[in-house]
Amino acid sequence: MTESPDCLAHPRLRYQDQPPSEGPREVTILGSTGSIGTQAVDVVLRNPGLFRVTGLSAGGDRLDLLAGQAHRLQVSTVAVARPELATELRETLRAQYGVGEPLPEVLAGPDAAAELASRPCHTVLNGITGSIGLAPTLAALSAGHVLALANKESLIVGGPLVRAVAAPGQIIPVDSEHSALFQALLGGTVPEVRRLLVTASGGPFRGRTRAELAEVTPKDALAHPTWRMGPVITINSATLVNKGLEVIEAHLLYGIPFERIEVVVHPQSYVHSMVEFVDGSTLVQASPPDMRLPIALALGWPRRVPDATAGCDWTTASTWEFFPLDPDAFPSVPLACRVGSLGGVAPAVFNAANEECVDAFLAGRLPFTGIVDTVARVVDERGSEARGTSLTLSDVLEAERAARLRTRELVGAHPVRATGAGR
Incomplete structure (x- = not known):
């Protein structure tokens, strides 16, 4: 095929x-x-x-x-x-x-x-x-x-x-999201895909407005309601930068245009992603939130590992909810789509600037909403470099270096926060 x-x-x-x-x-x-x-x-x-x-x-x-x-x-x-x-x-x-x-x-x-x-x-x-x-x-x-x-x-x-x-x-x-798409794509070919639907738990701040996010502390942001991860990934989940990165990854893995990749908020984290096909059918991959399943699938593919994790408990009543993403409160996803469309070194700039901003936020030197705002500014300044050329590893490393330096300059211009510091 x-x-x-x-x-x-x-x-x-x-x-x-x-x-x-x-x-x-x-x-x-x-x-x-x-x-x-x-x-x-x-x-x-x-x-x-x-x-x-x-x-x-x-x-x-x-x-x-x-x-x-x-x-x-x-x-x-x-x-x-x-x-x-x-x-x-x-x-x-x-x-x-x-x-x-x-x-x-x-x-x-x-x-x-x-x-x-x-x-x-x-x-x-x-x-x-x-x-x-x-x-x-x-x-x-x-x-x-x-x-x-x-x-x-x-x-x-x-x-x-x-x-x-x-x-x-x-x-x-x-x-887990891309493993879910991988599994759902068993139901059809790439030309038959209408949309990829990447689910997000919404992190600890689902439903909050941008104004309500202004005073978020590192302790607040590290309290993820579903997953236990390292500090950088946990903060990325809180800002939904992680979801923006996953949209870029989905585009690169499956060749689907950005305008046909959407993020859907699913707080229960049982549905890990979905594929909608051109005939209107949507295939869902669901399992309890346990990373051992996608790890085992990747290590054993094309064979599944028996009892990699427990399945869903269908004997107990439960409700799975789905909500649209609020791009005003979480602008990282539309920013990531723009970055992915730019190509070249823009994704490297986006990622490097975000890593620096996360470190600054955890250290109390940048407000929570300042993370994505600062990343967007660095992307605007540096993201168009090396476009239209054959990308090399040196290009990527130099773009990251320059993005980190510029991010540190911008973070240094922020007043030091009095509360919320510490890892």
């Missing part, structure tokens, strides 16, 4: 199917000590006959956890992003391993995750947070591995670079 050449992740596309007779699928987990990584480790440990982890990477903030994971999974290689931690990591590994047990190889430095991603395996799960995941994404794809992609930023900021090296079906999305 022919799909759009712009589609990277339609489920009908197959890449490197592995027959069951070949034994456990070899997996590398990048960002293993983060939220996605720890849940991926849990999926693997509960399914030893299906998966075997060959390598782990982490930033370096939780060496005890990383060493413990390495020992339990008996990996051959461990990577850490900070080179000064190499010796400490080896000592931590020795403390975890028994006498006579061989220690894994240690890679250290900013390129360690990319090097690990290029090592032999079947699937690389990229669970790194932020655009630093771009180089490992490119390395995994260039090495011919299946990429289970949780690091949306690498696709967003480096879309043309990723598309240049990714084969059809080589990327399997891990974000």
Whole structure:
């Protein structure tokens, strides 16, 4: 069945199917000590006959956890992003391993995750947070591995670079929304799609007006009603920047124009996204909010992992609600659509400026509504650079650097807030 050449992740596309007779699928987990990584480790440990982890990477903030994971999974290689931690990591590994047990190889430095991603395996799960995941994404794809992609930023900021090296079906999305679209698309072809409907919980501030958001504190914004995530992703969920990034990602993964991708607020977070087809039929993917399901699906595809998570309880009465997005209170989604349409380095500028603004907000140096306002200003100033040219990795990195510097200048012009600081 022919799909759009712009589609990277339609489920009908197959890449490197592995027959069951070949034994456990070899997996590398990048960002293993983060939220996605720890849940991926849990999926693997509960399914030893299906998966075997060959390598782990982490930033370096939780060496005890990383060493413990390495020992339990008996990996051959461990990577850490900070080179000064190499010796400490080896000592931590020795403390975890028994006498006579061989220690894994240690890679250290900013390129360690990319090097690990290029090592032999079947699937690389990229669970790194932020655009630093771009180089490992490119390395995994260039090495011919299946990429289970949780690091949306690498696709967003480096879309043309990723598309240049990714084969059809080589990327399997891990974000719950894109995993839902992936599954719903089993019901039809890309040309038969009328709309992609990306659901959003609405975060902790659903229903508030822009004026009511002005005095929001970091403590308020970190109190997500449904998901437990890291601070940056949680703030992105509160501003709905995360949803804007997901709209860009959906466009890049499935080749659907921005005007046919919509965000729908669904507070219960059971429906993870929907696909409406040209005949008026809408297919829904629903499950309890548990990231182990999309992780397991990406690691095992095209086979589903039995009992990856509990299903919906249909014996209990429940109500699922859906609301339209308020673009005035949450302008991040329309801004993201504009950024995605601009292309070039605009998505990199958007992402880098947002990361800086989130840090400033958490530190009490920027009001909540100032996050998206500042990002929009930086995009207006820097987002049109490198348009109409062949995008390179250097272009992306330079655009990010310039966007971060400009964002810090603009944040520095804000008066320091007296309350609400702290992580």
